[in-house]
Amino acid sequence: MNHDAVLEQKKIMESEWGGGKAxxxxxxxxxxxxxxxxxxxxxxxxxxxxxxxxxxxxAGWPDTYEVFTAFPxxxxxxxxxxxxxxxxxLICSSFTMALxxxxxxxxxxxxxxxxxxxxxxxxxxxxxxxxxxxxxxxHDGATMTSNPWxxxxxxxxxxxxxxxxxxxxxxxxxxxxxxxxxxxRGFYExxxxxxxxxxxxxxxHFVDLVxxxxxxxxxxx
Amino acid sequence: MSSxxxxxxxxxxxxxxxxxxxxxxxxxxxxIGKQYMITALIWALIGMGLSWVMxxxxxxxxxxxxxxxxxxxxYAEGGILAPEYYIAMMTMHGTIMVFFVLTAGxxxxxxxxxIPLQIGARDMAFPLINMLSYWTFFxxxxxxxxxxxxxxxxxxxxxxxxxxxxxxxxxxxxxGAGQSLWLLSIALFIVSSLFGSLNYIVTVLNLRxxxxxxxxxxxxxWAVFIAAILGLLAFPVLLAGAIMLLLDKHxxxxxFIPAGLYVGDALLSYEGGSPILWQxxxxxxxxxxxxxxxxxxxxxxxxxxxxxxRKPLFGYKAMIxxxxxxxxxxxxxxxxxxxxxxxxxxxxxxFVLTTILIAVPSAVKVFNWLTTLWRGKIHYTPGMLxxxxxxSLFITGGLTGIFLGNAPIxxxxxxxxxxxxxxxxxxxxxxxxxxxxxxxxxxxKMYGRMMSNMWGRIHFWLTFVGIYLIxxxxxxxxxxxxxxxxxxxxxxxxxxxxxxxNEFITIATLITGAAQVIFLVNFFGSMFFGKKAExxxxxxxxLEWTTDDPMPGHGNWKGEIPTVYRGPHEYSTPDxxxxxxxxxxxxxxxxxxxx
Ligand code: HEM
Ligand SMILES: [Cu+2]
Numbered sequence: 001m002n003h004d005a006v007l008e009q010k011k012i013m014e015s016e017w018g019g020g021k022a023x024x025x026x027x028x029x030x031x032x033x034x035x036x037x038x039x040x041x042x043x044x045x046x047x048x049x050x051x052x053x054x055x056x057x058x059a060g061w062p063d064t065y066e067v068f069t070a071f072p073x074x075x076x077x078x079x080x081x082x083x084x085x086x087x088x089x090l091i092c093s094s095f096t097m098a099l100x101x102x103x104x105x106x107x108x109x110x111x112x113x114x115x116x117x118x119x120x121x122x123x124x125x126x127x128x129x130x131x132x133x134x135x136x137x138x139h140d141g142a143t144m145t146s147n148p149w150x151x152x153x154x155x156x157x158x159x160x161x162x163x164x165x166x167x168x169x170x171x172x173x174x175x176x177x178x179x180x181x182x183x184x185r186g187f188y189e190x191x192x193x194x195x196x197x198x199x200x201x202x203x204x205h206f207v208d209l210v211x212x213x214x215x216x217x218x219x220x221x
Numbered sequence: 222m223s224s225x226x227x228x229x230x231x232x233x234x235x236x237x238x239x240x241x242x243x244x245x246x247x248x249x250x251x252x253i254g255k256q257y258m259i260t261a262l263i264w265a266l267i268g269m270g271l272s273w274v275m276x277x278x279x280x281x282x283x284x285x286x287x288x289x290x291x292x293x294x295x296y297a298e299g300g301i302l303a304p305e306y307y308i309a310m311m312t313m314h315g316t317i318m319v320f321f322v323l324t325a326g327x328x329x330x331x332x333x334x335x336i337p338l339q340i341g342a343r344d345m346a347f348p349l350i351n352m353l354s355y356w357t358f359f360x361x362x363x364x365x366x367x368x369x370x371x372x373x374x375x376x377x378x379x380x381x382x383x384x385x386x387x388x389x390x391x392x393x394x395x396x397g398a399g400q401s402l403w404l405l406s407i408a409l410f411i412v413s414s415l416f417g418s419l420n421y422i423v424t425v426l427n428l429r430x431x432x433x434x435x436x437x438x439x440x441x442x443w444a445v446f447i448a449a450i451l452g453l454l455a456f457p458v459l460l461a462g463a464i465m466l467l468l469d470k471h472x473x474x475x476x477f478i479p480a481g482l483y484v485g486d487a488l489l490s491y492e493g494g495s496p497i498l499w500q501x502x503x504x505x506x507x508x509x510x511x512x513x514x515x516x517x518x519x520x521x522x523x524x525x526x527x528x529x530x531r532k533p534l535f536g537y538k539a540m541i542x543x544x545x546x547x548x549x550x551x552x553x554x555x556x557x558x559x560x561x562x563x564x565x566x567x568x569x570x571x572f573v574l575t576t577i578l579i580a581v582p583s584a585v586k587v588f589n590w591l592t593t594l595w596r597g598k599i600h601y602t603p604g605m606l607x608x609x610x611x612x613s614l615f616i617t618g619g620l621t622g623i624f625l626g627n628a629p630i631x632x633x634x635x636x637x638x639x640x641x642x643x644x645x646x647x648x649x650x651x652x653x654x655x656x657x658x659x660x661x662x663x664x665x666k667m668y669g670r671m672m673s674n675m676w677g678r679i680h681f682w683l684t685f686v687g688i689y690l691i692x693x694x695x696x697x698x699x700x701x702x703x704x705x706x707x708x709x710x711x712x713x714x715x716x717x718x719x720x721x722x723n724e725f726i727t728i729a730t731l732i733t734g735a736a737q738v739i740f741l742v743n744f745f746g747s748m749f750f751g752k753k754a755e756x757x758x759x760x761x762x763x764l765e766w767t768t769d770d771p772m773p774g775h776g777n778w779k780g781e782i783p784t785v786y787r788g789p790h791e792y793s794t795p796d797x798x799x800x801x802x803x804x805x806x807x808x809x810x811x812x813x814x815x816x
Contacts, residue, residue, distance in 0.1 A: 012432055038453070151492075153493045
């Protein structure tokens with residue numbers, strides 16, 4: 001056997017992709033979440049693309065600054081203020097999520113739990129806000145087939161896209177709750193890795209990022 | 222060995238299996254692969270039965286066929302298939318063949334069965350969702366099957382489910398409950414495919430054995446890996462479309478329904494939607510879907526050809542590169558299905574360009590196969606025959622693809638039998654041949670027994686000749702404008718002239734279909750009575766043939782998983798004693814795997 005082949009084999013066995021190990025030390029669980037996220041992004045992408053087409057081809061798409069004006073308890077119209085607040089809260093929850101991940105990697109269980117709790121709180125407030133917003137525009141007369149502001153597809157796409165995103169937030173909350181319980185019971189400590197927290201975190205950041213797109217395209221533009 | 226695999230191994234050894242955990246809710250990738258295979262074969266029989274119904278109707282329109290009434294009941298009262306149910310049978314045939322036979326029969330079957338065995342892993346990364354993937358697929362199957370029994374009959378908007386037929390429940394009988402079940406079933410199928418793909422991809426990334434670089438993986442694994450990526454990106458888009466279509470159907474939104482539409486005399490109150498949008502969404506998924514089934518078939522073909530020609534695969538790297546190129550291009554060609562949808566001709570010409578570009582990597586593959594065969598010591602096993610048959614079908618169907626990819630020609634040929642001929646060659650028959658090649662080749666590993674070579678060869682020749690007799694004449698019908706999705710060709714002069722040809726095609730269909738009985742008897746008979754297989758009956762070089770038993774148990778290898786020292790298709794190499802070198806052969810490498 002020639003010497004080159006032996007050297008080559010040596011190099012392969014030590015290399016990142018040489019087999020027998022996880023490339024770059026990333027576990028398959030984490031790869032799986034990344035890949036799922038890419039896939040899910042395509043679903044949202046299709047919804048948003050469809051929305052874009054409807055918007056461009058419909059005459060008289062409603063002005064969101066006139067539709068989303070409600071804000072609880074203040075009694076005056078405040079265009080976009082409420083949804084801006086929702087968005088801010090969700091982004092904050094991404095921030096607390098990142099803190100939870102870094103705390104858990106430092107094996108600081110109490111701190112990790114605290115930040116996971118805050119993340120769950122943020123997500124829950126977001127969902128409640130969304131309920132309020134749905135309630136409000138349904139009250140104003142919006143349905144899947146018509147709405148007082150013009151093109152029926154406006155409310156149809158609104159309910160579809162925010163609804164689909166809301167389901168993602170809801171599943172995220174369930175995952176976060178399970179993760180928090182596992183942290184509390186010392187599951188990750190026994191396993192010797194807090195990777196599970198990080199993986200849920202990836203999902204949560206993704207859900208938040210999607211919202212930023214929804215916010216930008218549906219509300220702001 | 223990674224710790225993940227080690228713990229799996231321990232689990233397996235201390236695990237007593239009941240009937241249910243072994244054969245039904247099994248976590249073992251090999252059993253799951255076989256479950257996919259058997260289910261796909263059952264579906265293939267149903268799909269074939271439907272093609273018989275269509276063919277008999279087309280050859281003998283208006284004649285009473287008593288057995289139709291017995292089998293189809295109210296869909297064929299008095300033994301005459303009703304027109305609206307011809308379309309329903311056609312829709313179900315297409316759907317069943319594309320999703321439940323080819324996707325499940327290739328990606329589901331060989332992805333599951335081969336990936337861990339060929340990369341040297343004990344199982345998939347996440348056996349639980351692997352099991353769920355099969356059972357979600359099973360549920361999708363049940364829902365699709367149920368739709369045959371609803372009052373208004375199964376879906377009838379074509380396998381492409383174009384609105385408004387698919388979106389307005391009142392349009393035709395099949396637009397009702399049948400279409401809803403169709404959409405539900407497809408949604409379940411998408412979830413199942415997502416579970417599967419996630420698993421295939423991470424398993425390939427993370428669970429390869431020592432020395433198994435990406436560049437040493439057999440081409441089947443490469444092909445399934447890339448097909449899984451395609452599925453992961455294409456199916457979610459269809460999911461979004463299916464959700465919107467369901468909303469249109471059940472909540473009266475008008476995503477895909479334009480304003481000003483009449484059903485009967487009544488003006489519908491929809492406004493603003495775009496049926497063309499569905500076509501974009503569907504084909505953004507639909508074209509990659511063609512490759513989700515084609516790539517694994519091409520991968521199997523490459524591997525079987527190299528093994529049975531006893532030569533290294535010519536251009537292994539070029540084969541991988543061409544798979545990647547095809548996969549990439551498949552996402553930017555979907556417009557070639559929409560040349561007659563009123564598409565801007567300039568945009569159309571862009572899609573022409575991308576479509577024709579696919580011919581380049583496809584031709585690379587064909588020439589590499591031919592070069593591999595060139596002066597090979599060919600062993601004409603049934604698997605090899607089907608692989609070579611695939612090359613022929615792929616060339617025939619690929620050439621007509623170049624016609625159809627050109628907008629000016631497609632505008633003439635769109636929705637004619639030329640298209641039926643084209644996709645049955647390049648997608649239908651070629652992929653089916655991939656399944657057959659794979660089954661004949663890996664049957665010994667699946668069941669520890671050999672299938673009969675002689676009956677396999679007879680099965681091949683009848684099927685191969687049959688496919689050409691059935692589908693080749695359709696090109697001529699298509700070029701003279703005979704439309705597809707027609708119930709009968711009795712109304713127009715120019716279609717009536719094909720009465721004899723239609724009858725010929727139908728007879729060929731019945732004979733070819735009957736020939737499949739040979740396969741079924743061979744398959745199920747060999748499962749129990751076949752000759753006991755050796756561990757490596759084809760003298761192949763890849764890892765799955767190095768297991769301790771001919772039919773490996775849970776965990777695949779009894780001892781350590783072997784280390785890999787070389788590429789997957791090394792045959793007739795000058796320094797070997799035999800005409801092949803196993804990937805695990807460490808002669809000359811000393812004791813380097815002991816750290
Ligand atoms: C030898 C077996 C087969 C025969 C005789 C056959 C025959 C037919 C016939 C007669 C049609 C209807 C054409 C029309 O009315 O326009 C059809 C449609 C179709 N077949 Fe097959 N077929 C066979 C196998 C397959 C396979 C293996 C596939 C897998 C891809 C397949 C996929 C389709 C599709 C996608 C359609 C179109 C359905 C639609 O228009 O919505 N067929 N086939
Ligand atoms: Cu295409």
